[in-house]
Amino acid sequence: MKTNKVYSSITEVVGNTPIVRLKRLEEKYNIKTQLYAKLEYLNPFGSINDRIAEVLVEDAWKRDKYNKDTVIVGASSDNIGISIAAVAARKGLKCLIVVPESIPEEQTDMLDMLGAKIVFVSNGITEAFSKAKEFTDNVEHAVMICQFENKLVVKTHKKTTAKEITKSIKNIDYFVCGVGTGGTITGVGEVLKKKNPNTSIVAVEPWKASVLSGKQIQPHRIQGIGVGFLPKILNIKIIDYIFRARDYEAIEYARIMANTEGMAVGLSSGAAICAGIKLGEAINNPMKKILIMVPSSAERYMSTELLDNKSQSLSELVTLFGHPDVDITQNSDKQQEPTL
Incomplete structure (x- = not known):
């Protein structure tokens, strides 16, 4: 990102991330379709969550x-906790983040470096939110961030992420995005659909946690x-297709991207890249454009399986994590037939 501007705050640097054509991947897989990636890991705190952190903290202030x-106070199973902690540090505020024990150690190290207090729970993000709420209810001056419920998340992505995309690239045929808070795919998806109702929104979710697909x-x-x-x-209604990514696919395609x-x-980026390539x-149409959202970098996942077993082949990873079924399914809420 080229700029000659001098900023007064690190939070002013958030956004305006680049979109890059993935020509080497197109060549590697002999894909005629145009593949593009929006590189959100180039935000100052390292992820797409930087876009919403200050908005959420400011909303808590109100x-x-x-x-x-x-x-x-926040609960996080990914990089949102880091973004919130960074904003809190910039504003001179105390910060407490509740995280699952499974969170990569790079993320807890970063939280610690930013001055946040960390509380661990054993049963995932749902328990983390429950514990964060319990703390907030019992501490007089504690205010809680709730990224899964605050509509400002969607509004922010409409005003920033979607605006950047529509300004940079015209006539997107498919938008591929992982579903975490749901804010990115909803905010960007609604804007893209409004500009071109024929744009297809592709949601990416883990094979083992396929809520959109109604799986266990x-x-x-x-x-x-x-x-x-x-x-x-x-907003489930804007989703046209659902891609269920297996764990090993997220790992393998993150490596392939590198x-x-x-x-x-990172891992969710690997899952989205996998979906984009298979799509x-x-x-296989040179006139069609696929934009893939890349939310975070590998540096936050070095202690995970992203680097473990790095000498293993794809077939060995398949044996470790499961059979490599391809599963691009149409959203059951949609009536039209798939056009893939």
Whole structure:
């Protein structure tokens, strides 16, 4: 990102991330469809969650005016906790983040470096939110961030992420996005649909936590998506297709993105890249454009399976994680037939 501007705050640097054509991946898989990626890991705190953190903290301020005793409380199973902690540090506020024990150690190290207090829970993001609420209810000056319910998340993505996309690239045929809070796919998806009703929105979720597909929820390794419930801010009606990514696919395609395009991305990004490539292969039309949302970098997942077993082949990973079925399904709420 080129700029000669001098900023007064790190939060002013958020946004305006680049869109890059993935020509090497197109060549590698002999895909005629145009593949593009929006690189959200180039935000200052390292993820797409940087876009919503200050908005959420400011919204909390409106509910309980800041003072020297204010504690910003959040629950996080991915990078949102880091973004919130960074904003809190910038504003001189105390911060407490409740996280599942399974969170990568790089993320807890970053939370600690930013001055946040960390509380661990054993049963995922649902328990983390419950514990965060319990703390908030029992501490007088604590205010809680709730990214899965706050409509400002969607509004922010409409005003920033979607605006950048529509300004940079015209006539997107498919928008591929993982579902975490549901804010990105809803905000961007609604704007793209309004501009062109023929744009297809492709939701990416873990194979083992396929809530959108109505499947049973199991533990999975793709941090950042597949929270195990339908977020209140998610607009299911705009979703045309659902791609269920297996754990090993997220790992393998994150590696492929790194050693093919030179972009070191995280696990949910790997899942989205997998979906985009398989979609591109199915369409195979040089006139069609696929935009893939890349939310975070590999640096936050170095202690996960992203680097473990790095000498293993794809077939060995398949044996470890499951059979490599391809599953691009149409949203059951949609009436039209798939066009893939």
